[in-house]
Amino acid sequence: MKRIYAIEAWCLGCKRCEIACKTQHSATRDTVKALTQEQPSPTSRVQVEGDRFLSLAVNCRHCAQPKCVKGCISGAMQKDPASGLVTSDPAKCVGCRTCVSMCPFGCVQVVSVEGRDIALKCDLCTEDGCIPGEPACVAACPNGALVYWESEE
Amino acid sequence: MRADYLILGNSAAGVSAAEAIRATDSCGSIVIASPEPHRVYGRPLISYLLEGKTSLERIGYKNADFYERLNIEPFLGPGYDAMRLDANAHRATFSNGTEIEYGRCLIATGSIPFTPPIEGLDEAQNVTPFLTLDNALKAQELADRARAAAHAEGRESRAIVIGAGLIGLKAAEAISHSVDRVMVLELAPRILPAVLDAEGARLLQGMLARHGIECRPGVSAQKILVDGGTAHGALLTDGTEEPCDFIVAAVGVRPNTAFAVEAGATQGRGLVCGPDLQTSLPDVYAAGDVVQVRDALDGTERPLALWPNAVRQGMIAGRHMADDPLAPVFDGSFAVNAVDFFEASLLTAGLINPPDNAEGVTCDVRIDEAAGTYAKFVVRDGKLAGYILLNRPDNAGIYTWLIEHETQLDTIDPALFDSAPLNCDFDKTMRWERLHAGYPADRNEKGFLVKRECPSAS
Incomplete structure (x- = not known):
């Protein structure tokens, strides 16, 4: 499958990836409205870590053997056998945070959406179920610090 | 009848094993048998169900077409309690008399409630454990009835939960939305004795109290006060009496392995298995709460009754059962718990x-x-x-x-x-x-190509 990789040598810590992710996962798909008006405020699934000296944008690895999927008590977290995409079904998630305790990279967040705690994570900007799209974070990166390449795993 | 693979138990370990078997062996017949009349559901979700955080439609652990898609024959219902196992004849006998001959068998029968010798506990109809979906539905029914009856009498409805482990406290949280007062008894000196320390337990106990759940560590029930088959209170170990409208008994669990032990399987604190999760009986494997696991951190041997462990063991056992040459070994594990309260x-x-x-x-x-x-x-x-x-x-x-x-x-x-x-x-x-797992080998850490593919000689 194709995976997003962080090239930390080029990361400026500008967080454009986070803005693009929020916009992509908003109701309006309009950056200004998404960031200033929408309730609940959209959550970025990519996290820029670090400071001026070292920064990198961390995304779900869509692991070959995802621990979040093995741990999930509700069946919400699943890996699509064909595409390799790991997604969480908000209708089934109960927000227990087993996935948070399992993910080795800190790539699942549990946030309150419309009064329910649910797990949110990178879905590779998929539009319908399990076909990965063109990740908005990669497209938004001005410096080649996020790439979307065919992986060897 | 006969099945190439007979899986006893229809929860995390059983269905994970079935999936692993099917990934290796596309045509062997698979039977899953369980006394619970439900399709596989997220067992730890039963408290969330009572809280309205999931529903009977959404609690399913696998998609609706799971059994059909993997060509698994599900035998689900009260008659399918495994009663006898004959490892030499490769035959299992169920409570309704059905006999199934198998090529390989998986014991994934999980935990059953451990009922402590508390006088009166097994005499009352308004006492339930809290392990299965049906237990949870009964607890909800008892809570609804208690509330209606108590409020008709102009008093608060009251429940007692015996045991402040994960199951007892999740049950307490779930019924607290329906019942006015919930008291949780715990023999150990703190709540969640297995997964918390003293300080953490103190903080959590204070938080639960703010939600109307009173925890009484160091105190348990010595006698249930039963009248006409209905529990109406408990005599506590500190000598006081506590009234209640119903009781959730969540003292503890034990591996559901009596039939396997009777068949000669070696049991310590759970079934003793090799690294391929085969029990001491030939062609009989085990996964989930029934297995004695070596704790990777403290070296102790005990069952690790946790969902992720059951999934992992099911996957490993299934691959060995199907003779997958790349099947990994099971070499111990350690507990990871995630739970939320309010x-x-x-x-x-x-x-x-x-x-x-x-x-x-x-x-x-x-x-x-x-x-x-x-x-x-x-x-x-x-x-x-x-x-x-x-x-x-x-x-x-x-x-x-x-x-x-x-x-x-x-x-x-x-x-x-x-x-x-x-x-x-x-x-x-x-x-x-x-x-960077799977990062392209021809790229360096700046993302540049480091070698070009040679043009083909032709």
């Missing part, structure tokens, strides 16, 4: 209550009373061996990874423990290795 989250892993003065062990404790957070890190021989995180869940899986990989902490920024751990707390090499 607005609080509690994550724990590994060694959390090391013995006092244990050599080479230090505990790093961070309490923020104002924020309501409590974090404890147990470090042994320079490596993280366990944690408790109360209301500090973010990125906890990074800590779990450190425990699993026995990573020496001196290579890592100590800031890792101050707040949510980050990938950038690791040194450059480890950071890259962790985040």
Whole structure:
């Protein structure tokens, strides 16, 4: 499958990836409205870590053997056998945070959406179920610090 | 009848094994048998169901077409309790008299409630355990009835939960939405004795009290007061009497393995299995709560009755049952618990209550009373061996990874423990290795191509 990789040598810590992710996962798909008006405020699934000296944008690895999927008590977290995409079904998630305790990279967040705690994570900007799209974070990166390449795993 | 693979149990371990078998063997016949009349559901979700956080439609662990798609024959219902196993004849007998001959059998029958010898507990109809979907539905029915009857009499409705383990406290939380007063009894000196330490238990107990759940650690029931088949109170071990409208009995669980032991399977605190999860009986495997697991951190041998462990063991056992040459071995595990109570989250892993003065062990404790957070890190021989995180869940899986990989902490920024751990707390090499699984071999760490493919000779 194709995976997003962080090239930390080029990361400026500008967080454009986070803005693009929020916009992509908003109701309006309009950056200004998404960031200033929408309730609940959209959550970025990519996290820029670090400071001026070292920064990198961390995304779900869509692991070959995802621990979040093995741990999930509700069946919400699943890996699509064909595409390799790991997604969480908000209708089934109960927000227990087993996935948070399992993910080795800190790539699942549990946030309150419309009064329910649910797990949110990178879905590779998929539009319908399990076909990965063109990740908005990669497209938004001005410096080649996020790439979307065919992986060897 | 006959099945190539007979799976006893229709929960995490059983269905994970069936999936693993089917991934290797596309045509062998698979039967899953269980006395529960439901398709596989998220068992730990039963308390969430009562709270309205999931529904009977959404509680299914697998998609609706699971059994059909994998060509599994489900035998589900009260007649399908495994009663006898004849390992030599490769035959299992069920409570309704059905006999199934198998090629290989998986015991994934999970836990059953451990009923303590409390006088009167098994005489009352308004007492339920809290392990299955049907138990939960009964608890809800008892709660609804208690509320209606109590309010008709102009008084508060009351429930007693015996046992303040994970099951008891989740049951207490679930019924607290329907019942006015919930009292939780616990023989041990603190709540959640298996997954929390004294300080964490104190903080959580205070939080539960603010939600109307009164925990009484150090106190249990010595006698249930039963009248005409209905429990109306309990005599506690401190000599006082406590009235109630119904009781949830959640004292503990034990592996559901009587039929296997009778058939000659070696049992310690659970079924003793080899690294391929085969029991001492030929062609009989085991996975989930029934298996005695070597704790990777303290070396003790006991069942690890946790969902992720059951899934992992099911996957491994299934691959061995189907003779997958690449099947991994099971070489022990450690506990990782995630649970939430009302607005609080509690994550724990590994060694959390090391013995006092244990050599080479230090505990790093961070309490923020104002924020309501409590974090404890147990470090042994320079490596993280366990944690408790109360209301500090973010990125906890990074800590779990450190425990699993026995990573020496001196290579890592100590800031890792101050707040949510980050990938950038690791040194450059480890950071890259962790985040770049499957990274193209012809690219360097700046993303540049480092070698070009040779043009073909033709």
